[in-house]
Amino acid sequence: METLSFLTGNFNQILSLAWVHTLLVSVAVGLAILTGVPIGIAITQSQRAADAVLYIASVIITIPSIALFGLMIPVLSMIGQGIGYMPAIIAVLLYSQLPIIRNTYTAINNVDPALREAARGVGMTAMQRLKMVEIPLAIPVIMAGVRTAVVMNIGVMAIAAYIGAGGLGTLIQRGISQSDPRQLIIGAVSVSLLAIVADFSLLWLQKRLTPKGLAAAV
Amino acid sequence: MITLDKLTKIFDTPNGSITAADHISMEVPTGEICVLLGPSGCGKTTTLKMVNRIIPATSGRVLIHGEDTSQMNTVDLRRNIGYVIQQIGLFPNMTIEDNISVVPKLLGWSAEKYKKRALELLDLVALDPAIFLKRYPSELSGGQQQRVGVIRALAADPKVMLMDEPFGAIDPINREVIQDEFLKMQKELQKTILFVSHDIDEAVKMGDKIAIFREGKLEQYAAPDDLLAHPANDFIAGFVGNDRTLKRLQLVTAGEVMQQNPSMVTLDQPLDEALQLMESRDLEAVTVVNREQKPIGMVRREIAQVHRGSCRDHHDGLPTVIYQDDDLRSVVSRLYRVDASWLPVVDGEGYLQGVITQRGITHHVGATYRTQA
Missing domain, CATH: 3.40.50.300 (P-loop containing nucleotide triphosphate hydrolases)
Known part of the structure; x- marks a missing residue:
């Protein structure tokens, strides 16, 4: 009951925290798409580069987030951004690389060789092949990677409240430090709900972006 | 090129x-x-x-x-x-x-x-x-x-x-x-x-x-x-x-191999005319055509030898006809199926153009080997 009354009493504040949370994850994953997709495409050209890049991305994802924040504080302090939203966004950007790069790489690599040959045979340039054939066919798998990244990093962003990034993690952090189960529960439940809502919205988006002819085949 | x-x-x-x-x-x-x-x-x-x-x-x-x-x-x-x-x-x-x-x-x-x-x-x-x-x-x-x-x-x-x-x-x-x-x-x-x-x-x-x-x-x-x-x-x-x-x-059509200007008789011709024709050209049978020159049957030599009358009364039906554009593979297949040594060949409209014989086919196919030898 107390939890409910806290919820109704602070509804606007919770909404604004959720909004900040969403915004931070969106910006970070958005940037991760801008870097990860081109990297994923580029490494299809070289098996050795692919092995190296995927290995590094796998190592990054094993670093605990709290440790990563700790590592970034001295580095980013040099530009006066040791704490706050900047390290949080950078961390999420780094964590998002593996699912996005790996899915892009796999999807482009798995384009039917016959289609690739047909695309070359009709006289498409490498860029035209990417734009007209390979990327459209890879969209569903790339989007699946983006969904993984978003859901995972909504959790990571909650922890970033400890370095002052803001977002729903603030409630959890306060709940712990003030031994206030109301804030703790509301923070945890909101983060979970946000992850579920984000996953479903991105699934909807994925279906919208998937070329129609591919949907018909499934 | x-x-x-x-x-x-x-x-x-x-x-x-x-x-x-x-x-x-x-x-x-x-x-x-x-x-x-x-x-x-x-x-x-x-x-x-x-x-x-x-x-x-x-x-x-x-x-x-x-x-x-x-x-x-x-x-x-x-x-x-x-x-x-x-x-x-x-x-x-x-x-x-x-x-x-x-x-x-x-x-x-x-x-x-x-x-x-x-x-x-x-x-x-x-x-x-x-x-x-x-x-x-x-x-x-x-x-x-x-x-x-x-x-x-x-x-x-x-x-x-x-x-x-x-x-x-x-x-x-x-x-x-x-x-x-x-x-x-x-x-x-x-x-x-x-x-x-x-x-x-x-x-x-x-x-x-x-x-x-x-x-x-x-x-x-x-x-x-x-x-x-x-x-x-x-x-x-x-x-x-x-x-x-x-x-x-299958590379050759019936039209290329058939004998042109085929012997033919009409329904109203007497049987002995048909017999004469076959004897003079050494044929075992002759095609019977209607007024439009479309084949409708044949008269066999052994029948003409023992009967009298007109072709109308003594002709047999044709088991099948061959079109000019048919390839020889299908022609041979049909010759074997109906157990015939020859068949009349017609054009797309059904007019008699010639006859195709098994001997004519083997002769055509064998020609290239003879010139080589």
């Missing part, structure tokens, strides 16, 4: 280098289909793919209408060569219209022009544009997809086409239909075509010329009838099969 000049491909593999195509030189005249034929791994596909540089040649030249293609930009070269592959390779993310329009779009045609062209081409292969234009490849049957694959290659009206086992993935019944359709189109289009196949029957049917490959070498390059009649070595003889002479039959 496509000219291959000492075209060679050497693949470097961990187990040493492999010569996939070894100094292939040949010429395909304008408007002809040349079938590259051989067992798998013989170099026929490698040779084909060197023409549009899907596989870059190690050495040698490809000339199209006398122009050395090594001077041309790869992308431009490919846009000017129609390319059909066995896996069809329609882009699943594009509608049929977009698939057909791929090359015209790459060449920068106006939307009006390439849309009109897509309609024309669908009509050409009897696919209703109202139904198919906006469909996706996954909604089409295999045969329909392959037709679209062929017209996509024809879209920008290239003079030269490369077809890599284009009908290989289709069931045998549909394959026959599509082959026939394609030959009909080719009669009008007169493209210069390199066509890879591993099937001797397809090669004989489709090819104006056949090039037989073995282990990267061009073993024989000849017209189908020549190849079947005079295989250059034991490998080729084995590859084209022990029944190669029977395969030659």
